[in-house]
Amino acid sequence: MSKRIGMEIALAAAEAVALCRPEVIAAYPITPNTHIPEHLSDIVADGRLDAEFICVESEHTALSACCGASGAGARAFTATSSQGLAYMTEIIPIASAMRLPIVMIIGNRALSGPINIWNDQSDVMYQRDAGWISMFANNGQEVIDMAIQSFKIAEHRDVMLPVNLNLDGFQLTHVVEPMEMPDQAEVDSFLPSFKPLATLHPDKVVSMGTLGLPDIFNESMKAKDEVLKNSRKVILDVWKEWKQQFGRTYEPIESCRMKGAEIALVSMGSMGETAEVAVDELRKQGVPVGLLKLRLWRPFPFQDLKKAVKGVKVLVVLDRAVSFGGPGGPAFSEVRSALYNEPDKPFVMNEIIGLGGRDVRVEDFVEIIGKAQKALKTKPKEDYEIYGVRGS
Amino acid sequence: MEKKKKWPEGWQDVNPGLMVFRPGSAREYQTGSWRADRPVFDESKCIRCGVCYIFCPEGCISQDERGYFHADLDYCKGCGICAHECWPGAITMVEEG
Ligand code: SF4
Ligand code: SF4
Numbered sequence: 001m002s003k004r005i006g007m008e009i010a011l012a013a014a015e016a017v018a019l020c021r022p023e024v025i026a027a028y029p030i031t032p033n034t035h036i037p038e039h040l041s042d043i044v045a046d047g048r049l050d051a052e053f054i055c056v057e058s059e060h061t062a063l064s065a066c067c068g069a070s071g072a073g074a075r076a077f078t079a080t081s082s083q084g085l086a087y088m089t090e091i092i093p094i095a096s097a098m099r100l101p102i103v104m105i106i107g108n109r110a111l112s113g114p115i116n117i118w119n120d121q122s123d124v125m126y127q128r129d130a131g132w133i134s135m136f137a138n139n140g141q142e143v144i145d146m147a148i149q150s151f152k153i154a155e156h157r158d159v160m161l162p163v164n165l166n167l168d169g170f171q172l173t174h175v176v177e178p179m180e181m182p183d184q185a186e187v188d189s190f191l192p193s194f195k196p197l198a199t200l201h202p203d204k205v206v207s208m209g210t211l212g213l214p215d216i217f218n219e220s221m222k223a224k225d226e227v228l229k230n231s232r233k234v235i236l237d238v239w240k241e242w243k244q245q246f247g248r249t250y251e252p253i254e255s256c257r258m259k260g261a262e263i264a265l266v267s268m269g270s271m272g273e274t275a276e277v278a279v280d281e282l283r284k285q286g287v288p289v290g291l292l293k294l295r296l297w298r299p300f301p302f303q304d305l306k307k308a309v310k311g312v313k314v315l316v317v318l319d320r321a322v323s324f325g326g327p328g329g330p331a332f333s334e335v336r337s338a339l340y341n342e343p344d345k346p347f348v349m350n351e352i353i354g355l356g357g358r359d360v361r362v363e364d365f366v367e368i369i370g371k372a373q374k375a376l377k378t379k380p381k382e383d384y385e386i387y388g389v390r391g392s
Numbered sequence: 393m394e395k396k397k398k399w400p401e402g403w404q405d406v407n408p409g410l411m412v413f414r415p416g417s418a419r420e421y422q423t424g425s426w427r428a429d430r431p432v433f434d435e436s437k438c439i440r441c442g443v444c445y446i447f448c449p450e451g452c453i454s455q456d457e458r459g460y461f462h463a464d465l466d467y468c469k470g471c472g473i474c475a476h477e478c479w480p481g482a483i484t485m486v487e488e489g
Contacts, residue, residue: 099409205415
């Protein structure tokens with residue numbers, strides 16, 4: 001039976017991961033994800049989880065150790081943030097190219113510099129094109145649920161890809177929330193044991209991480225792209241199973257108050273919860289505004305987005321990262337490009353918000369919705385703006 | 393001559409993660425096609441010391457029953473190390489025609 005708990009989300013994430021019985025955990029502490037591996041090391045030391053906890057000297061080694069462990073057939077887990085994730089960069093596309101179903105939780109934090117330990121999503125956006133499945137949680141319950149789902153998705157034979165699960169640093173990692181924690185029997189019945197495609201073992205010799213020269217590189221890139229796109233089917237199936245067993249619904253894009261919405265916000269991660277309060281307020285005042293919470297980032301949910309924005313006139317994409325010198329925030333440029341060839345598309349505008357831990361309040365969303373109302377009549381001159389920046 | 397099948401035909405045939413499930417298959421990859429220069433061994437100068445055999449990074453030089461050394465051109469990449477190391481000057485690198 002699931003148990004109602006009140007707990008810091010990072011600790012709950014560690015408890016949920018432990019319920020998945022990972023066999024190898026390798027992590028290096030970095031704020032704000034630290035409590036996740038720290039608590040897992042407690043769980044291992046207390047004998048509650050039979051896993052190898054490898055205290056590595058860097059994140060580069062953490063992910064390398066996970067690759068080796070996963071290749072040897074172990075269920076492997078790591079967690080990191082910001083510079084730690086950046087330090088893994090060399091290994092990140094290798095893990096996906098080798099089809100190693102590692103699960104990584106990212107406590108999202110701004111990339112340096114200036115050095116800053118607080119939240120935004122520039123760390124994961126930096127790894128956007130690496131071939132991992134990438135998802136965002138909005139609250140503590142979703143962190144627990146999606147951590148467990150992640151292993152099942154990653155290890156499915158049609159997927160065999162690493163997954164990164166994103167939760168905003170501090171806003172989620174360090175907050176105490178009421179949540180429901182499934183018990184071991186429930187997780188065991190949901191999540192089968194890991195059956196690797198092949199294992200590194202001298203009895204049956206295989207080569208992993210091979211050389212790919214020009215005569216095969218194209219084909220291997222195409223294969224990687226296809227398998228990531230096709231993982232969508234498995235993700236949806238796993239979410240359907242989750243709903244059947246645990247009753248909570250997961251969709252690539254979660255729609256809130258979208259009925260008759262002329263204006264819609266698109267959010268990723270914890271700010272969706274705050275935006276929802278603003279949307280509810282304004283709906284009461286008769287403003288036709290709705291909210292789309294983008295949960296699945298890779299593979300990008302094109303069909304869900306196109307369906308969700310039907311009838312919307314102005315779509316405001318909220319980004320928690322800058323693409324310097326680019327077309328706007330990363331989520332904005334993907335959303336706009338996804339809709340570009342659609343016959344009835346909304347005008348798409350972009351607010352870059354909450355960088356490096358800058359507070360994002362209900363009033364800010366109210367103001368942004370006000371800007372969208374103006375855009376119904378007069379389009380803004382700039383494609384994007386950094387919301388609330390002083391001096392403009 | 394029968395056209396050699398180039399594996400894999402399409403992206404669908406690529407093994408997951410480009411894994412190789414059969415040990416020793418690198419032997420089938422004939423790196424000789426990379427070669428621009430070919431080592432030519434002059435037996436009249438060769439003293440059968442085996443230095444070329446030791447230095448060849450491909451391990452493609454072997455000794456024949458008379459004691460002389462030759463390169464297996466299916467694998468020789470034409471790096472020229474053997475010619476550089478052969479102190480009696482018995483190996484010349486010749487451009488492939
Ligand atoms: S190094 Fe030169 S001399 Fe010695 S065996 Fe080889 S070819 Fe002959
Ligand atoms: S050229 Fe290089 S690869 Fe070829 S036989 Fe000489 S040392 Fe070996």
